[in-house]
Amino acid sequence: MTREEDALETGPLAKLEQAAGKVRSIELQAEQGCTSQVRRVSTETGTYILKSATDSRYREWLRVEAERLRRNTGEALLPIPKFAAFHEETDGSHLLMSCEKGTTLTAALKAAPPEEKKALLRSFGRFLHRFHERPPVESLAHDGDWLEERLAAARLYLERGQSEGDGKLLDELVRNRFAPVRQTMIHGDCTADNVMVHDGEVYLFIDVSGMTIGDPRYDEALAIGRFVDAPELLEPFYEGYVRYRISEAELRYHEGLYEFF
Numbered sequence: 001m002t003r004e005e006d007a008l009e010t011g012p013l014a015k016l017e018q019a020a021g022k023v024r025s026i027e028l029q030a031e032q033g034c035t036s037q038v039r040r041v042s043t044e045t046g047t048y049i050l051k052s053a054t055d056s057r058y059r060e061w062l063r064v065e066a067e068r069l070r071r072n073t074g075e076a077l078l079p080i081p082k083f084a085a086f087h088e089e090t091d092g093s094h095l096l097m098s099c100e101k102g103t104t105l106t107a108a109l110k111a112a113p114p115e116e117k118k119a120l121l122r123s124f125g126r127f128l129h130r131f132h133e134r135p136p137v138e139s140l141a142h143d144g145d146w147l148e149e150r151l152a153a154a155r156l157y158l159e160r161g162q163s164e165g166d167g168k169l170l171d172e173l174v175r176n177r178f179a180p181v182r183q184t185m186i187h188g189d190c191t192a193d194n195v196m197v198h199d200g201e202v203y204l205f206i207d208v209s210g211m212t213i214g215d216p217r218y219d220e221a222l223a224i225g226r227f228v229d230a231p232e233l234l235e236p237f238y239e240g241y242v243r244y245r246i247s248e249a250e251l252r253y254h255e256g257l258y259e260f261f
């Protein structure tokens with residue numbers, strides 16, 4: 001047993017083995033998110049990613065992520081990892097999913113020379129364009145308005161002291177809504193950290209707890225947020241993402257909203 005296997009208590013490990021077969025090795029992933037601990041697990045049936053959360057809010061997000069993956073069945077498959085198992089203990093939740101090829105776009109960009117960076121951003125734009133243009137899948141359908149729900153959730157996080165945004169900003173966001181656009185499938189946390197690259201192409205979303213039907217301008221804002229002051233990267237993105245180009249004000253609005261999550 002490695003140190004990692006020791007660290008994972010026997011309860012989750014046994015459940016894991018029920019779903020994925022006998023464990024051969026468990027390693028902490030080099031790239032870690034902020035909300036969970038991510039391990040790569042090799043078993044007799046293949047290689048998986050095990051994402052574990054202990055904080056109650058992040059456990060809830062992980063439960064929703066598991067549900068998104070689990071319901072991704074049928075013919076119109078979304079480009080997201082495959083569900084393997086989800087297990088809730090008293091002090092932690094654990095999601096087991098397929099380990100997908102490649103690296104995050106963030107990691108790919110770090111390693112790429114300038115011309116390749118442009119190609120990666122073009123690919124990111126194309127990938128997001130295709131996703132926003134697809135007819136929404138049934139399993140993401142929900143009642144109510146996406147923005148209303150996000151603003152209400154922001155208020156709740158703020159009241160509980162779980163959010164970095166401030167009350168004045170939230171009041172402005174509530175007052176200054178834009179005219180609605182046609183709602184599409186959205187990823188909901190569409191940064192370069194949450195898309196995977198293989199063979200030079202962006203091809204998959206990870207971290208999908210926010211995936212729903214909502215305002216595509218939110219995805220667009222998060223996708224370009226880090227590149228707005230780098231036209232040599234922004235322009236290639238828009239060669240791929242040709243369906244709409246958000247205004248400065250729309251960008252600021254959606255970045256403001258993101259501060260609460």
Ligand SMILES: Nc1ncnc2c1ncn2[C@@H]1O[C@H](COP(=O)(O)OP(=O)(O)OP(=O)(O)O)[C@@H](O)[C@H]1O
Binds near residue numbers: 031034038097193
């Ligand atoms: N299915 C997968 N296949 C391969 N690698 C993955 C997979 N899921 C996650 N990873 C790796 O684990 C890292 C963290 O995953 P993820 O973004 O889901 O975690 P997180 O804690 O939710 O992050 P965040 O703080 O952004 O919410 C990713 O950067 C990626 O390197």
Ligand SMILES: [Mg+2]
Binds near residue numbers: 194
């Ligand atoms: Mg992430």
